[in-house]
Amino acid sequence: MLLLIASEAFFFMALIIAYVYYRNFTNATDTVAKNLDVVKTGIFTLFLIASSFTLIFSKKALLNEKYVLYKILMATTILFGIVFIIGQVNEYMGLYKKQITLSQDIFGSSFFTLTGFHGLHVILGIIALSILFGISFGKLKIVSISAIQGVDIYWHFVDVVWLFVFYFVYINPLL
Amino acid sequence: MSLYIKMPEENEPLPSLKRARGKLLWISSVDHKQLGIMYLWLALFFFIIGGLQAMIIRAQLSWPENHLVSPEMYSQIFTMHGTTMIFLVLMPALIGLGTYLIPLMIGANDMAFPRLNAFSFWMTCMGGVLLYFSFLAGGGPKAGWFNYPPLSEMNYTSTAGVDYYLVGLILTGIGSIGAALNFVTTVLCMRSPEMKLNMLPLFVWMMFVNAFLMLAAFPLLNSGLFLNLLDRQFDAHFFIPSSGGSALLWQHFFWAFGHPEVYILALPAFGIISEVIPVFSRRPIFGYKFVAASTVAIALLSYSVWAHHMFTVGLSNAVNSFFAISSMLIGIPTGLKVINWIGTMYKGSIRLTIPMFFAIAFLIDFTLGGLSGISFAIVPIDWQLTDTYYLVAHIHYVFLGGSLFGIFAGIYYWFPKISGRKLSKRLGKWHFWLFVIGFNLTFFLQHILGMIGMPRRIYTYPDLPYWKVLNLFSSIGAFFMFTGMAVFFWNIYTTLKKPRTVTSNPWNAWTLEWAVPSPPNLKNFVEIPPVHSRRPLWDLDHPDKPDKRLN
Amino acid sequence: MNVLNYFLDASHWSLPWLIGLGLVFIGYLLLLRTAILQKVSFFSALLFIYITIGSPVSQLNNFGLHSVIMLQQFFILMLVPVLILKSLPSELFKETRLASFNFSKNPSYAIVAFWIIGAIAMWGGHLLSAAILSSKTGVAICGIVVSKGSWITHIPGILIMGLVLWAGLIFSFPIFHPDSSKRLAPVASVIYLFTACLSCSLLGLYVAFSASAASAAEAVPFFTTLRNPIPLSVRTDQEIAGMIMWVPGCIFYVVLSMGILLRWYNDPITETEKNPETIKTSTIPKKTIQYGNTEQI
Amino acid sequence: MTLTFSLETTNVELINNLFIYFLVVAAIIFFLVVFYIFYYLYKYNSEKRPDLPEQREGSVKVEIFLTSLATTITAVFVYLTISTMGKVQNIPENPEPFxxxxxxxxxxxxxxxxxxxxxxxxxxxxxxxxxxxxxxxxxxxxxxxxxxxxxxxxxxxxxxxxxxxxxxxxxxxxxxxxxxxxxxxxxxxxxxxxxxxxxxxxxxxxxxKPVATSENSNFIEGKRLFEQKTCTNCHAINGTPYQANIGPNLTHFASRKRFLADMKINNKENLKEWLEDPQKVKSGAHMPNFIFSKKELNALVTYIHNLK
Structure with a gap:
């Protein structure tokens, strides 16, 4: 799992490099950054970070065999993930209303590709978490700790990637 | 007292051919041996297609102003030739050998993730099918195997070929990442308990390092492919300079993948050679640690050399110099390997078998390819000679003289293990001589063609002095290779019809795969010989003078 | 003032530093009992420190040369710490808190923390030095603009160097722990170095490839006068800077990895000596050949 | 870092010299490799030495010696590369192209x-x-x-x-x-x-020189056709309002010895053939096929071929 993550990390690295490349090394003006709502996205970012922590605690709860706590925390994690996705969708809708799309210009292309791929990973993560959550209602003791650990690492990775994306897409243009 | 360690029973029987009858079970099999064989068949199948394409190319170029195929067809053929040979022949062949042999060589009963293994194979297969489906969907890709935008963008290539190329390569890329994941995990977790990581056979060690290379390189390619696909299908602008994109970025992505890819294809071949030469010289490899460490050096350095494919795009001298330095440095570990292989033969007792023939052809031709590679690291020479037939000659010396000869050596070497029958030595010699002579005839002349100014990827050329005769001889060489391959297929065909006669260790080799029957049973090891050095079977055969104990 | 004159000018070679470092070396010789190789490596560590902070190279800093900063960073962060760790006898660390870390036991949090300290030093040290340079000269260095004479100018360069050196020592500690049994396992340390290499590649590439954008914005004539001894254009300067961080940095790590691996291959762990009779056994149970009972190939 | 360009050595000579140095070194290395391979194959053949050879693991000294040798050679070539590069590619800060x-x-x-x-x-x-x-x-x-x-x-x-x-x-x-x-x-x-x-x-x-004119009726007809058949959408002719830059500038077309990127000799027959069916002459070319009549073709060829 760790290796898959490493491999994925390279994938995202390439996408971020593309974004940074276009931002810094070409003379095109950045239309997207001006139209982004940093504060709102910042709040949604907090949700995503919080979900990482809830996941850590839920794992601990599972290890200590506190099943109810585990379920609650897991549900919160999934909920936070969904909130984040809603935030993203909201952002996309806003941009579409302003006529900023994938095919509009180079920043449209790179913004939607980068955040889109990240969103896709978040959704995958939510699905994986939901499966774990769903299983927990049945024969929980068979859910191997390795499955939890895999999803755990994956989710943290998605979070960390988002921090980078957030920095480069949202914060960096403001500096 | 038994020397052998009992292998635990599998707790869950996995689908495979051996469990039931019927050809259909090949599809559902997750046994690493069957998947390895399927990889090899896949590679052979595409090798025929790619080879025929090569024959068309050479026929077209036999004389000036030839009109055998249209320029459009020609673009498709050379693009597909390159793509097929790299992604659908060399990759599956090497991954196939790895899949078949790694568990056997480290004393495991299967790969770490058998289902992922099957998934990887079918992804690769699917990618190949999609690539070739493009011909039915309005024409194959025709922007060269490295698919430089803007030529590969909608404005300049509107047929669907490039889209199939992109999707096909993404799939094979996913397949390769899966295989690499599997290799790493298998080597880390499934080794025989006595085998330490520094006792791995060199082939396994190189596949192991190689897997890391794949894990890091293919995502770069995939992201580039995705971006290009978005460009083509959703009107994004990544690589379209007229609307703010950058044509150079693709080159950076592609070569940041592309150069490691060269080593991804070369390292396993190095591994095969490092197994074959010691066995047939009847001496352990000269300087195991240098051969193994130089592999890691090559792997690490291969990420810092990609811009030598881009010396002519107008990077500044400062950037070019550093890339030149790192590109030349990578020649040192590679050269060290060649020296070690030759050193292994020193004071040996060399048995001239067909695998050894190919290993020697590998040594000589790969040295030539490596040396011409150094000339591309010398920037001014690169400025003059890149993108000419000199380059074509160089990559063929590396990929054929290097990887393919390695694969041939490997196939002749492990064929008894895989099928229980030895390939005919007489036919093998025919194959060897026809192929090697043809290969050198074809491609050595192309060095000269490049120097006198013939660029690559042209479908025809004017009748300039020497061009005609050199091209003609080059084509004749290609015909020799073609005949050689026909002999090879005939050899496989006739051998497979013979009964199985081979003992478990026909070459007197000393790695673990030779401890099991040929072909191995479904469960590889009922019990594993003790492993105390890098040559466990040697220690068993020569208890009076075993190797230095490493555990 | 051409390059040669500049380097030959005695006033550019700092005497106090020379004496200071000389005293340190004498102290080292007197106080510690070490092998020749360790003495050599300590001496070269001091030499590199002197080149970094005492020689004309350090003065070049004042001319706004970005590549010089990178060279200094490379020496101080990567080269010198390894040399120093190699040169110090293990007894010196016996009592310290650092030595209590046993990296072979894989305390992953400590390893990650040490790695991150290295990475922060790599990026942060570079950013900070670039900012200081920018505020000294009033021009943009690698896209970083700090107004001339801002407070940041007053951070002494030596402090940053010291911090970077400290971070470098911390970073290389898991691999060159004076007690070799407490070092990170060989394969793990190769990965440790490789990821660091990746990080320095990214930094180097960023610096090098942002150069073309930087050069477009800069007026050129100003620089040729500013960078008197070594007149490099902004673009070339920055490209060299990035490439220094990248190529020699990575190659250094690759060489280290090679060294570690070479030692590892030859290293028979003695734990199984308890069972020597297996070697003596001479009976080789030849297995009978069994064929698979179904078709294969 | 003053780089002077002497007129005596051209880029090609510099590159060729470098290539020859490389070739000599490479040839020596290659020769040694081949020599040792065949020498060992001959000397240590199992037919001559059927006994089991001594099982040695290699020699660190040899490895270190060869590695340092390789490093030295590399260093020499790095130096040669960088110095030659500086000589071949020394573009001034504000290039004024010729x-x-x-x-x-x-x-x-x-x-x-x-x-x-x-x-x-x-x-x-x-x-x-x-x-x-x-x-x-x-x-x-x-x-x-x-x-x-x-x-x-x-x-x-x-x-x-x-x-x-x-x-x-x-x-x-x-x-x-x-x-x-x-x-x-x-x-x-x-x-x-x-x-x-x-x-x-x-x-x-x-x-x-300004664009050629003529009173020849064919020429005038050709000129009319040139404008009418939308040739001017792609081709520019100086001194006229037509300044499109999609196809080649045709102002002095007839003064060129060859056309179609050196593919054909510039004479009336080849030009006619080209105008008749561009795809047949140069497959893939972006020039559309206008399907001219014989007469139109003659007029156009006369016109274009008088643009000296």
Whole structure:
């Protein structure tokens, strides 16, 4: 799992490099950054970070065999993930209303590709978490700790990637 | 007292051919041996297609102003030739050998993730099918195997070929990442308990390092492919300079993948050679640690050399110099390997078998390819000679003289293990001589063609002095290779019809795969010989003078 | 003032530093009992420190040369710490808190923390030095603009160097722990170095490839006068800077990895000596050949 | 870092020298490798030495010696590479090109900014003068390469590259586009004519002459057709309102010896053949097939062939 993550990390690295490349090394003006709502996205970012922590605690709860706590925390994690996705969708809708799309210009292309791929990973993560959550209602003791650990690492990775994306897409243009 | 360690029973029987009858079970099999064989068949199948394409190319170029195929067809053929040979022949062949042999060589009963293994194979297969489906969907890709935008963008290539190329390569890329994941995990977790990581056979060690290379390189390619696909299908602008994109970025992505890819294809071949030469010289490899460490050096350095494919795009001298330095440095570990292989033969007792023939052809031709590679690291020479037939000659010396000869050596070497029958030595010699002579005839002349100014990827050329005769001889060489391959297929065909006669260790080799029957049973090891050095079977055969104990 | 004159000018070679470092070396010789190789490596560590902070190279800093900063960073962060760790006898660390870390036991949090300290030093040290340079000269260095004479100018360069050196020592500690049994396992340390290499590649590439954008914005004539001894254009300067961080940095790590691996291959762990009779056994149970009972190939 | 360019050594000579050094070293290495392989094959053949050889693991000394040898050779070549690079590619800070070449699918546009000459495919340079080339592309990536005049340089859309061009002898130098640029890549050849400065001046003056006129009825008919059949949408003719830059500039077309990127000799038959069916002559070319009648064809050919 760790290796898959490493491999994925390279994938995202390439996408971020593309974004940074276009931002810094070409003379095109950045239309997207001006139209982004940093504060709102910042709040949604907090949700995503919080979900990482809830996941850590839920794992601990599972290890200590506190099943109810585990379920609650897991549900919160999934909920936070969904909130984040809603935030993203909201952002996309806003941009579409302003006529900023994938095919509009180079920043449209790179913004939607980068955040889109990240969103896709978040959704995958939510699905994986939901499966774990769903299983927990049945024969929980068979859910191997390795499955939890895999999803755990994956989710943290998605979070960390988002921090980078957030920095480069949202914060960096403001500096 | 038994020397052998009992292998635990599998707790869950996995689908495979051996469990039931019927050809259909090949599809559902997750046994690493069957998947390895399927990889090899896949590679052979595409090798025929790619080879025929090569024959068309050479026929077209036999004389000036030839009109055998249209320029459009020609673009498709050379693009597909390159793509097929790299992604659908060399990759599956090497991954196939790895899949078949790694568990056997480290004393495991299967790969770490058998289902992922099957998934990887079918992804690769699917990618190949999609690539070739493009011909039915309005024409194959025709922007060269490295698919430089803007030529590969909608404005300049509107047929669907490039889209199939992109999707096909993404799939094979996913397949390769899966295989690499599997290799790493298998080597880390499934080794025989006595085998330490520094006792791995060199082939396994190189596949192991190689897997890391794949894990890091293919995502770069995939992201580039995705971006290009978005460009083509959703009107994004990544690589379209007229609307703010950058044509150079693709080159950076592609070569940041592309150069490691060269080593991804070369390292396993190095591994095969490092197994074959010691066995047939009847001496352990000269300087195991240098051969193994130089592999890691090559792997690490291969990420810092990609811009030598881009010396002519107008990077500044400062950037070019550093890339030149790192590109030349990578020649040192590679050269060290060649020296070690030759050193292994020193004071040996060399048995001239067909695998050894190919290993020697590998040594000589790969040295030539490596040396011409150094000339591309010398920037001014690169400025003059890149993108000419000199380059074509160089990559063929590396990929054929290097990887393919390695694969041939490997196939002749492990064929008894895989099928229980030895390939005919007489036919093998025919194959060897026809192929090697043809290969050198074809491609050595192309060095000269490049120097006198013939660029690559042209479908025809004017009748300039020497061009005609050199091209003609080059084509004749290609015909020799073609005949050689026909002999090879005939050899496989006739051998497979013979009964199985081979003992478990026909070459007197000393790695673990030779401890099991040929072909191995479904469960590889009922019990594993003790492993105390890098040559466990040697220690068993020569208890009076075993190797230095490493555990 | 051409390059040669500049380097030959005695006033550019700092005497106090020379004496200071000389005293340190004498102290080292007197106080510690070490092998020749360790003495050599300590001496070269001091030499590199002197080149970094005492020689004309350090003065070049004042001319706004970005590549010089990178060279200094490379020496101080990567080269010198390894040399120093190699040169110090293990007894010196016996009592310290650092030595209590046993990296072979894989305390992953400590390893990650040490790695991150290295990475922060790599990026942060570079950013900070670039900012200081920018505020000294009033021009943009690698896209970083700090107004001339801002407070940041007053951070002494030596402090940053010291911090970077400290971070470098911390970073290389898991691999060159004076007690070799407490070092990170060989394969793990190769990965440790490789990821660091990746990080320095990214930094180097960023610096090098942002150069073309930087050069477009800069007026050129100003620089040729500013960078008197070594007149490099902004673009070339920055490209060299990035490439220094990248190529020699990575190659250094690759060489280290090679060294570690070479030692590892030859290293028979003695734990199984308890069972020597297996070697003596001479009976080789030849297995009978069994064929698979179904078709294969 | 003062880099001087001496006129005695051209780029090609510098590169050739470097290549010869390389070739010598490479040949020695290759010879040694082959020699030792065959010598060992002969000497240590199992037929001669059937006994089990001594099982040695190798020698660290040999490895270290050879590695340091290789490193030394590499260092020498690094030095040679960097110094030669500096000599071949030393572009000033604010380059003022003598000649601007723009690559198109599949022809070359050449502009001489000093004199204002614009032409296509026919590239003239003065002998004995180091001229600075500016390279651009209008569509996909092309690459400029005239082997006898030195290095190649890619033409990348969105980037501007520079290189020096120097010919020390009069004559015609053949080159080619060397980056795959689409179907007619093979047909994108270069012919550089190096003339002594006097002839070059004469050529430039001739190119700057106003566009030719004639009272010939065929010529006038051809001119009318040229405008009517939308040729002017792509082709420019100086001194007229038509300044499109999609196809080659035809102002002095008849003065060119060859056309279609050095593919065909410029005579009436070839021109006619080309206008009749461009795809048949140069497959993939962007010139549309207008399906002219015989008469129209004659008129157009007369017109174009009088544009001297």
């Amino acid at each position: 000649l601007q070449i723009t690559g198109h699918q599949w022809w070359w546009e050449a502009k001489y900014p000093n004199s204002g000459v614009t032409t296509a495919n026919q590239i003239h340079i003065p002998v004995g003068k180091k001229v600075l080339l500016q390279l651009n592309s209008a569509d996909v990536i092309h690459s400029w390469w005239v082997p006898e005049l030195g290095r190649k340089m890619d033409m990348i859309p969105g980037n501007t590259n520079y290189m020096w061009l120097y010919a020390d002898k009069e004559g015609e130098y053949l080159g080619t586009c060397s980056e795959f640029c689409g179907q007619a890549h093979a047909r994108m050849r270069i012919r550089v004519t190096a003339q002594n400065p006097k002839d070059f001046e004469a050529w430039q003056t001739q190119q700057l």
